[in-house]
Amino acid sequence: MSSRFAVVEQGPPIEVFLLNKLFTDDTNKNKVNLGVGAYRDENGKPWVLPVVRKMEKQMAADETLLHEYLPVLGLEQFSNSSVSMLLGEDSPAIAEGRAFGIQVLSGTGGLRVGAEFLNKHLKYTTFYYSNPTWENHHLVFVNSGFTNPRVYRYWDDKTCAINFDGMIEDLKNAPENSVILLHACAHNPTGIDPTQEQWIKIADVMEERKLFPFFDSAYQGFASGDLDRDAWAVRYFVKRGFELVCAQSYAKNFGLYNERVGNLSVVVSDSKLIPAMKSQLTWVVRGMYSNPPAHGARVVANVLSDKKLFDEWRDHIKVMSARVMQMREALRAELVKLGTPGNWDHIVKQIGLFSYTGLTSKQCEYLIQEHHIYLLKSGRINICGLNPSNVQYVARAMHDAITKFPAQEDQPSKL
Amino acid sequence: MAHAVRKLTAHVLKTNNVESIIGNTAVRANSTWWGNVEMGPPDVILGITEAYKRDTNPKKVNLGVGAYRDDNGNPFVLPSVRKAEEIIHKKGLNHEYAPIGGEASYTDAVAKLAFGENSPVLKNKTNVTVQTLSGTGALRLGLEFITKHYAKNKEIWMPTPTWGNHPQICNTLNLSHKKYRYYDPKTHGFDLQGAIEDISKIPEGSIILLHACAHNPTGVDPKPADWEKLSHVIKERKLYPFFDMAYQGFATGDVDGDAFAVRHFVKEGHQVTLAQSFAKNMGLYGERAGALTFLCGDEGSAAKVMSQVKIMIRVMYSNPPLYGARLVQEILNTPELKKQWLADVKSMADRIISMRTKLRAGIEGAGNKQPWQHITDQIGMFCYTGLKPEQVERLTKEFHIYLTKDGRISVAGISSKNVDYVAEAMHKVTS
Numbered sequence: 001m002s003s004r005f006a007v008v009e010q011g012p013p014i015e016v017f018l019l020n021k022l023f024t025d026d027t028n029k030n031k032v033n034l035g036v037g038a039y040r041d042e043n044g045k046p047w048v049l050p051v052v053r054k055m056e057k058q059m060a061a062d063e064t065l066l067h068e069y070l071p072v073l074g075l076e077q078f079s080n081s082s083v084s085m086l087l088g089e090d091s092p093a094i095a096e097g098r099a100f101g102i103q104v105l106s107g108t109g110g111l112r113v114g115a116e117f118l119n120k121h122l123k124y125t126t127f128y129y130s131n132p133t134w135e136n137h138h139l140v141f142v143n144s145g146f147t148n149p150r151v152y153r154y155w156d157d158k159t160c161a162i163n164f165d166g167m168i169e170d171l172k173n174a175p176e177n178s179v180i181l182l183h184a185c186a187h188n189p190t191g192i193d194p195t196q197e198q199w200i201k202i203a204d205v206m207e208e209r210k211l212f213p214f215f216d217s218a219y220q221g222f223a224s225g226d227l228d229r230d231a232w233a234v235r236y237f238v239k240r241g242f243e244l245v246c247a248q249s250y251a252k253n254f255g256l257y258n259e260r261v262g263n264l265s266v267v268v269s270d271s272k273l274i275p276a277m278k279s280q281l282t283w284v285v286r287g288m289y290s291n292p293p294a295h296g297a298r299v300v301a302n303v304l305s306d307k308k309l310f311d312e313w314r315d316h317i318k319v320m321s322a323r324v325m326q327m328r329e330a331l332r333a334e335l336v337k338l339g340t341p342g343n344w345d346h347i348v349k350q351i352g353l354f355s356y357t358g359l360t361s362k363q364c365e366y367l368i369q370e371h372h373i374y375l376l377k378s379g380r381i382n383i384c385g386l387n388p389s390n391v392q393y394v395a396r397a398m399h400d401a402i403t404k405f406p407a408q409e410d411q412p413s414k415l
Numbered sequence: 416m417a418h419a420v421r422k423l424t425a426h427v428l429k430t431n432n433v434e435s436i437i438g439n440t441a442v443r444a445n446s447t448w449w450g451n452v453e454m455g456p457p458d459v460i461l462g463i464t465e466a467y468k469r470d471t472n473p474k475k476v477n478l479g480v481g482a483y484r485d486d487n488g489n490p491f492v493l494p495s496v497r498k499a500e501e502i503i504h505k506k507g508l509n510h511e512y513a514p515i516g517g518e519a520s521y522t523d524a525v526a527k528l529a530f531g532e533n534s535p536v537l538k539n540k541t542n543v544t545v546q547t548l549s550g551t552g553a554l555r556l557g558l559e560f561i562t563k564h565y566a567k568n569k570e571i572w573m574p575t576p577t578w579g580n581h582p583q584i585c586n587t588l589n590l591s592h593k594k595y596r597y598y599d600p601k602t603h604g605f606d607l608q609g610a611i612e613d614i615s616k617i618p619e620g621s622i623i624l625l626h627a628c629a630h631n632p633t634g635v636d637p638k639p640a641d642w643e644k645l646s647h648v649i650k651e652r653k654l655y656p657f658f659d660m661a662y663q664g665f666a667t668g669d670v671d672g673d674a675f676a677v678r679h680f681v682k683e684g685h686q687v688t689l690a691q692s693f694a695k696n697m698g699l700y701g702e703r704a705g706a707l708t709f710l711c712g713d714e715g716s717a718a719k720v721m722s723q724v725k726i727m728i729r730v731m732y733s734n735p736p737l738y739g740a741r742l743v744q745e746i747l748n749t750p751e752l753k754k755q756w757l758a759d760v761k762s763m764a765d766r767i768i769s770m771r772t773k774l775r776a777g778i779e780g781a782g783n784k785q786p787w788q789h790i791t792d793q794i795g796m797f798c799y800t801g802l803k804p805e806q807v808e809r810l811t812k813e814f815h816i817y818l819t820k821d822g823r824i825s826v827a828g829i830s831s832k833n834v835d836y837v838a839e840a841m842h843k844v845t846s
Contacts, residue, residue: 003712008723009719010718011719011722014515014725014729017515036512038511046509046511060500060501060504066492067700067701105548106732106733108729108733109731112731121453258734258735259737260732279454279455280453286551287583289547289552290548290552291703295702
């Protein structure tokens with residue numbers, strides 16, 4: 001019997017996972033993985049946060065812990081803590097009962113549930129994302145029913161900074177009710193965030209043009225080491241009176257990548273609307289996976305609600321963000337020492353896991369083939385892949401690639 | 416490797432598909448975006464549990480619960496699961512991202528459990544098996560895949576009645592769904608003739624949803640001879656069988672017996688799609704361990720299907736939660752644990768069966784004139800009692816026994832401590 005699936009077309013590979021596979025299969029002892037976005041310690045190893053280990057040990061010893069279904073919208077304690085963490089405990093939106101959260105499947109799950117809800121119930125069809133942005137944003141929204149994907153200018157590869165005039169112009173031309181995807185902090189992939197003044201101007205335009213903010217917060221705490229600082233933009237928009245949604249991920253800042261822990265925070269102007277909204281969000285979740293996984297959310301909820309554990313966790317994120325900043329400094333220092341052509345200040349100005357190095361795709365290809373250094377063709381590197389024992393090797397390889405294939409002879413990297 | 420790298424470059428340098436704005440704007444209420452959101456319909460079963468919780472009567476019984484309870488009415492963490500948790504915890508694993516389709520040690524094990532250790536379809540690698548968010552996640556992913564990639568008649572036929580979320584998921588996907596006769600209210604049993612008649616009329620190439628065992632909500636399963644007839648007519652009509660198996664092992668206590676229908680269809684050459692859940696049979700409800708399998712007929716098709724399924728997972732939640740799946744994998748791949756688990760699941764099935772027996776005996780023993788054989792004929796967690804809505808209402812109002820209007824009870828909610836009371840009450844409202 002011939003297969004009914006013979007008609008199915010081969011899907012394109014997802015770059016970052018293909019890259020990971022190439023890295024894994026590579027037997028060269030100098031290989032470096034600067035691809036996938038996960039934290040690595042100074043020995044290049046994954047780091048399970050001590051407070052997470054402690055909590056899991058406690059939970060493993062707890063005979064009373066069950067595996068019953070969570071409510072459809074997840075663990076309420078988890079969501080309440082998440083909303084507080086994002087908006088600040090003293091947020092007027094919380095005090096006025098205008099903010100709530102629902103547990104979702106990490107950041108991706110938050111984006112998907114949020115986007116499906118906005119499309120099905122508010123009938124929104126236009127969404128904007130930065131050029132460039134996380135490669136999954138486009139498809140998540142398109143698969144949620146959005147039919148008009150648009151970009152706003154963001155990364156200027158000539159200056160290695162934000163093309164702010166371009167961004168504002170594009171937002172000014174956005175139709176009313178466009179959903180604007182904003183990275184709360186530690187922009188992926190560029191690592192460049194708007195300044196506070198720039199955020200104010202962005203808010204001005206969005207208010208004027210009646211654009212809807214959809215924040216993606218995957219790195220709260222991880223970016224600067226300070227939870228409040230990393231939430232400044234979201235809190236500012238709330239203060240300005242915006243209604244908004246925000247997909248929060250605990251993958252990086254809690255190191256709980258594979259437990260899919262996330263929260264979708266929602267801020268509305270009228271708390272009376274919340275029951276209807278929750279009821280519809282319930283149906284979105286019910287039709288997708290019924291209710292979310294309990295384990296990871298319990299870990300996070302327990303830590304966030306215990307003062308001592310919460311403080312311990314804050315120390316961990318300081319450790320992680322500090323190591324990242326240290327490696328940024330180290331890479332730049334090496335490149336400067338080598339006299340590598342170009343200005344490398346952006347590496348230390350950028351924030352978070354990633355750096356848009358400015359390397360061209362040809363240079364990247366060379367780095368992979370010749371030096372066994374794995375990075376995305378866009379020139380994005382995961383700074384966590386660097387450590388004291390490989391940063392010199394990487395810098396030298398970058399120097400080699402840049403001098404062998406100077407940028408002007410090649411197309412600049414683009415999405 | 417240079418070739419792979421060049422391919423990678425080509426893929427990434429493709430520009431995003433940016434289309435021009437058509438400018439569909441929605442009318443926004445005065446100061447809020449949400450003013451047009453309508454209140455969604457309440458969840459019936461949740462409502463029953465809420466009402467039960469509010470009831471202060473000491474004799475109250477919750478027969479609406481869709482989770483197993485032990486003889487004390489408490490949730491049951493399987494001994495094999497507890498052991499597996501200890502073992503996993505000691506391993507000190509990290510929490511790095513899982514592969515998009517889940518870990519191979521998990522998907523291989525769950526596929527073997529469903530199709531049999533030595534199933535040829537697994538040996539030939541013509542299956543695509545991915546981890547999903549329990550049964551619901553598998554159904555959603557499988558049905559969404561069908562809406563995107565199935566080339567024949569995109570209509571799905573479901574048994575009458577079926578689990579409430581089946582049509583819901585289809586509605587979410589704008590997938591047309593219809594019904595075939597299944598439950599016979601006259602006999603409280605399987606309407607074989609009605610099913611065959613209806614299935615014979617289903618347009619060729621359509622999808623047919625089948626409950627592998629322990630039908631939800633009726634508890635009525637076809638006998639093996641019935642399954643053979645169903646397989647035959649389904650093959651004749653060239654239909655696409657989509658099995659929902661949420662109770663393997665939980666129905667009769669025998670994992671192989673409970674998989675008879677699925678395996679028979681595979682043996683008969685059907686390219687089935689299967690949604691598996693470990694919520695009930697491993698008691699892992701909240702950890703969302705499940706799997707979706709496509710039998711693709713050949714390796715080439717399987718590879719293509721896998722590539723598309725991965726993309727669909729990626730845009731929904733990127734990759735699956737591992738905690739529950741690691742437990743399942745540990746149990747299925749460790750002989751002593753698997754043996755313990757088979758005993759655990761049999762103990763659950765046995766308790767359910769014994770409660771059915773006691774309930775029926777209690778009602779009949781009270782001298783009730785109605786037929787109650789269906790209570791012990793039916794199988795799994797649920798029982799379609801045949802009670803009418805007015806009788807259900809009386810059960811709740813007068814006896815504080817909570818169940819759904821359709822007369823469905825969860826046998827898991829019955830224990831040696833309340834079975835006499837429930838039997839007495841059911842006798843009273845049907846006399």
